Amino acid sequence: MSVDIQLAPVIHFEPGVSTPKPSRSGNLAAGALRAGSLVAFVAILLVFSLTAPYFLSVGNIGNVLGQSAISGVLAIGLTIVLIAGGSNVVTGGIDLSLAANMGLSAAVYATAAQLGYGDATAVAAALLTGLLIGAVNAIAVVGAGIVPLLATLAVMNIVAGLELVLTQNTVIPASTPLLTALSSSGPLSIPALAYVLLVFTLIAAAIVQYTPAGLRLYAVGEFPDAARAAGLPVRRLVAGAFIASGLCGGFAGILSVSNLSGSTTGSGEMLLPVVVTALLGSVFSRRLVPTVIGTLLSTLFVGFLVNGFQLLNISSVLVSGVQGLLILLVVSATTLLRRQEA
Amino acid sequence: MTQDKSAQGVGRRDLLKLSAVAGAAIAGASLIGSRTAAAEGELSLKGKRIAISATGTDHFFDLQAYNAQIEEVKRLGGEPIAVDAGRNDGKLVSQLQTLIAQKPDAIVQILGTLSVIDPWLKKARDAGIPVLTVDVGSTNSINNTTSDNWGIGKDLALQLVSDIGGEGNIVVFNGFYGVTPCAIRYDQLVNVVKYFPKVKILEPELRDVIPNTVQDAFTQITALLNKYPEKGSIKAIWSAWDIPQLGATQAVAAAGRTEILTYGVDGSPEVLQLVADPNSPAGADVAQQPAEIGRTAIQNVARLLAGQTLPRETYVPALIANKANVNEVSKKLGIG
Known part of the structure; x- marks a missing residue:
């Protein structure tokens, strides 16, 4: 037990935020933000569907779902860590190694496929890579007691270095029956990756939102002291969250190989968009907390935004600027509301 | 490989003759936007939507080619749909997927790692969209405009x-x-x-x-x-x-x-x-002459849409700049 108490700073949470007083104005504002963000989402979809040709076509929606699969799986993995560690960006749960994890897992998969191993072996190797990275994170955070931000930053660098060593910074093409199936189109000529994202989200949501283990994660993240007092295995749950997140990284790696017909460089660029997406996900939940479905919605929000811009033929130079502005607006609104609640 | 080369050698020699003439004309006119419109007078992209997909625009080469393509599509009366993947393969693939859904009259892909883009160029071709490339040879591309x-x-x-x-x-x-x-x-x-x-x-x-x-x-x-x-x-x-x-x-x-x-x-x-x-x-x-390569690729699109047959590769001459002739070359490129 004494070890658990030492661990407290790791999952430390601002007391004000962890025990929100349900002030009426705060609730109203939270409700307004939640409704507002949903309205904004729907409004943007509406504007695009009225102005952008092809936007509402089944093929295009399927495309966006498929294109969101990789970032979605990563963001959901991060969401699990956010839930278990609390969503304070600096002291709470965060897994910065996720994008690098995806890159290394993809490289492992592509290398295995190139060496002539079958899909089963390659899948196992990629998932095991993700799992191991998650385990290292868990040991660093729970065992050594390093703040997740720093622990996973260090692991990110190690993993990115390993990827460089394995790939020599080159593209490793890969083609296997599984990859072909994943990059093809499923029913309604919607990309298979779109179905993968939906099924993955449903499974993750079922586990995180509806099982006792999932509820305990929330308890550990939001009220660590209470969780400990209630006898919950805080360390094991936090470690489990990092391992689950690592596994998501490995899974995303496989999807990435199918999408890019191999492993390519530059996976690290996924990190910040994924972090932003996962943080943004809170505005799509009832209590402004990270949820799996909320993260899916925020992933799709970003995906539809990028897609709509392209369909409207808005110069690609403007896309990231406008995207950043929207995200800044939503995140600052959430932060202000949280402060108000406290 | 040797067979390929000799076949290309023949095509290239003919092309070089043509491009030498064109090159001379362009060298004279390339300083400020004045184009050799006379030779291409019959080319038009009126009412056509031409997709331009760049792997990135952070290098001199791709930026020049990309901008020249956009301008050339506009000059020929077409509507460019230009997307820049910022050297991110994931983004590049997503943009190609969306482009295919947009059903443009042609897609021109600038650079890219072949194993990454090829499956999507094939999907575009399967969807009936002509694919042309700049500086990346692919079996799914009708014509590749490049330096030799x-x-x-x-x-x-x-x-x-x-x-x-x-x-x-x-x-x-x-x-x-x-x-x-x-x-x-x-x-x-x-x-x-x-x-x-x-x-x-x-x-x-x-x-x-x-x-x-x-x-x-x-x-x-x-x-x-x-x-x-x-x-x-x-x-x-x-x-x-x-x-x-x-x-x-x-x-x-x-x-x-x-x-x-x-x-x-x-x-x-x-x-x-x-x-x-x-x-x-x-x-x-x-x-290389990236802007000229970009313009040539778009003119090839116009030729293709006008029913002409294109060669597998169109070569735009490159100029070696060494200590002795660099000033001359820079002047030719309009940089110096």
């Missing part, structure tokens, strides 16, 4: 070998053998060096990277110079493009080892300036 990379590779290798007097060690950046033009240029270097037994390519070869190409090349060359401290132990540094050359040149100059000459391809203005500087170790840079 065999010629570029040969010219650069011969210049290098002649500058170092036919003997000595050369350092090679070979990080992008997966990119076809780089592979051709590298193979040509190897072909030339094969007949100069006293020229040796140092092992291990270096790997140039994206991003941070310049800094990384600087670091790698600095480390290598420490490993080979004797003057004359390295004669030249070769890279398949000129951004690593930029970092390598800076590293060589910083280490005071200006007896080592550097070689690259693309004609980036900052590297051409170095070549022009008599004290700089930059030996030569083969300058």
Whole structure:
């Protein structure tokens, strides 16, 4: 037990935020933000569907779902860590190694496929890579007691270095029956990756939102002291969250190989968009907390935004600027509301 | 391979004749936007939506080609749908997917790693959208507009070998053998060096990277110079493009080892300036004409949509800039 108490700073949470007083104005504002963000989402979809040709076509929606699969799986993995560690960006749960994890897992998969191993072996190797990275994170955070931000930053660098060593910074093409199936189109000529994202989200949501283990994660993240007092295995749950997140990284790696017909460089660029997406996900939940479905919605929000811009033929130079502005607006609104609640 | 080459050789010779005429006309008119409209008077893209997909626009080459394509589509009366993936393969694939859903009248892909883009170019072709490429050969592309990379590779290798007097060690950046033009240029270097037994390519070869190409090349060359401290132990540094050359040149100059000459391809203005500087170790840079390549690709689209048959490859001449003629070349490119 004494070890658990030492661990407290790791999952430390601002007391004000962890025990929100349900002030009426705060609730109203939270409700307004939640409704507002949903309205904004729907409004943007509406504007695009009225102005952008092809936007509402089944093929295009399927495309966006498929294109969101990789970032979605990563963001959901991060969401699990956010839930278990609390969503304070600096002291709470965060897994910065996720994008690098995806890159290394993809490289492992592509290398295995190139060496002539079958899909089963390659899948196992990629998932095991993700799992191991998650385990290292868990040991660093729970065992050594390093703040997740720093622990996973260090692991990110190690993993990115390993990827460089394995790939020599080159593209490793890969083609296997599984990859072909994943990059093809499923029913309604919607990309298979779109179905993968939906099924993955449903499974993750079922586990995180509806099982006792999932509820305990929330308890550990939001009220660590209470969780400990209630006898919950805080360390094991936090470690489990990092391992689950690592596994998501490995899974995303496989999807990435199918999408890019191999492993390519530059996976690290996924990190910040994924972090932003996962943080943004809170505005799509009832209590402004990270949820799996909320993260899916925020992933799709970003995906539809990028897609709509392209369909409207808005110069690609403007896309990231406008995207950043929207995200800044939503995140600052959430932060202000949280402060108000406290 | 030999069969391919001889077949291409025939086509290329004819094309070179044509392009020499066009090139002369363009060289005269290329200073300020005045185009050789007379020859292309009948070409039009009126009412056509032409998708332009760039792998990135952070290099001189792709930025010039990309902008020239957009302008050329507009000039011919068409509507460009231009997307820039910022050198991110995931983004590139997503943009191609969305482009296919947009059903443009043609897609022009600028550069890209073949194994990444090819499946999606095939899907575009399967969807009935003509695909043309710039500087990336693909079986799914109807026409590839590019510099003659065999010629570029040969010219650069011969210049290098002649500058170092036919003997000595050369350092090679070979990080992008997966990119076809780089592979051709590298193979040509190897072909030339094969007949100069006293020229040796140092092992291990270096790997140039994206991003941070310049800094990384600087670091790698600095480390290598420490490993080979004797003057004359390295004669030249070769890279398949000129951004690593930029970092390598800076590293060589910083280490005071200006007896080592550097070689690259693309004609980036900052590297051409170095070549022009008599004290700089930059030996030569083969300058492509990216804007001209971009315009030519779009004119090819117009020809295709007008029912003409296109050759597999259209070559736009490249110009080797060495210490002797760099000012002339820069002037021709409209940089100097």
